[in-house]
Each structure stands twice: as C-alpha cells, then as structure tokens.
Amino acid sequence: MPSNAKVFIKYGPYEAAGVVDYRDSRLRGLQAILTKNGHSVKLVKIEDPNTVELSVNGETVFTCDIKDLDYGSDGELDPLCIKAKDAVKKAY
Template sequence: MPKNARVILCNGPYESNGVVAHRNFRLQGLLAALTVHEHQCVLEDTWEWNMVKLVVNGQVVFSCNTKQLEF
C-alpha cells in the first residue's frame, strides 16, 4: 500500500445477540494498525451483511467476514 494512503473501510451490518446493526467494535484493531502506519482511514457503512472491505485507490485490497476479525 502506498504511504499515507486514504483507506476506506467498508463494513456491513452483522448479527450480535439477536440484533442486526452496523458496529465498529471489531474494526478498532485494524483502524489502530492503519493509523500507526500514518494512513488516513474513513469508515463507510454498506449493506453487505457480515462483510469488511479495505479500499485503496478504488481497488479492494482486502476483504473478509466481519466475524473473523478479533477485538
């Protein structure tokens, strides 16, 4: 990834305790790691269930199921 890149974190809703909603809890570690490396992070809610995508320069560079991320 280029230095000081603008990274868009697209995250969809997921179910937790019977409630479906957009939550950022699982993204905190990822946000911290990107910020340490001086990237500008933008959170963007999407409607793709259980999905997290990192978009840099218009390209998806990483994607996974939200529940695979650890706190």
Template sequence: MSQCTGLKADGHHLILEVVTDWNAVDLVVNREVVFHCNIYDLDFGNDSKLDPPGKEARKAVLNA
C-alpha cells in the same frame, strides 16, 4: 490495537463507510478492494496485537 488503529499508526487516512452487507469488511485503496473478509473473522480483543486477518489486511494495504 485494532486494525483501524494499526493502519492509522502506519500513516493511512481512513474513511469508514456503511455497506449493504453488514458482515463484510472491505479495504479499498485508490478505489480498488485490496482486502475483504467477514467481520466475524476479526479479533477485537484490543490486546495490541493484530490477529491473522488483521495482519493480512495491513499487508494488503502496505502493498497496494
């Protein structure tokens, strides 16, 4: 399960946007950045388990 799939499963609506820094991942909730990381820090193994940054991102969104 990718990070996006995990957030969708929690009932969140996602809007993906192109950013100027191609390596940046920003999660924005109500116009506030709640999580930021480098895209290369994320694991895209699709093994149905979130990697540590993915878990942090999900937690940040749930706490926003």
C-alpha cells in the same frame, strides 16, 4: 504504497446478541494498525452483511468476514489485521 494512503474500510451489519446492526467495535484493531502505519482511515457503511472491504484508490485490496476480526483489539496480534495491513502496503 506510500505511508499516507487514504483507506476506506467498508463494513456491513452483523448479528450480535440477536440484533443485526452496524457496529465498529470489531474494526478498532484494523483502524489502529492502519493509522499506526501512517494511513488515514474512513469508515463507510455498506449493505453486505458480515463483510469488511478495504479500498485504496478505488480498488478493493482486502476482504473478510467482520466476525472473524478480534473484538476491541489493537490489531497487533490479530492475523487478519496484519494481512490487511500488508494488502494496503502492496496496493498501488
């Protein structure tokens, strides 16, 4: 995939401190690592709770549980962010 791919990060609500809501703090590392690799990123809210899906050219290339992503990281040390970056790189 060219380094200038348009990546949609689709994410659902999750529970924190007893409140279920949409939060993007766990997505910051994912956004950072993809942006650093030259991709443009757009966040899209979906109904599926606890879900993160990365979509490139209409194809879902990576999924995970949002609570498994590191909170507020830069993505460099988060193994899921690295897997997501590799999945986007292999997309076509």
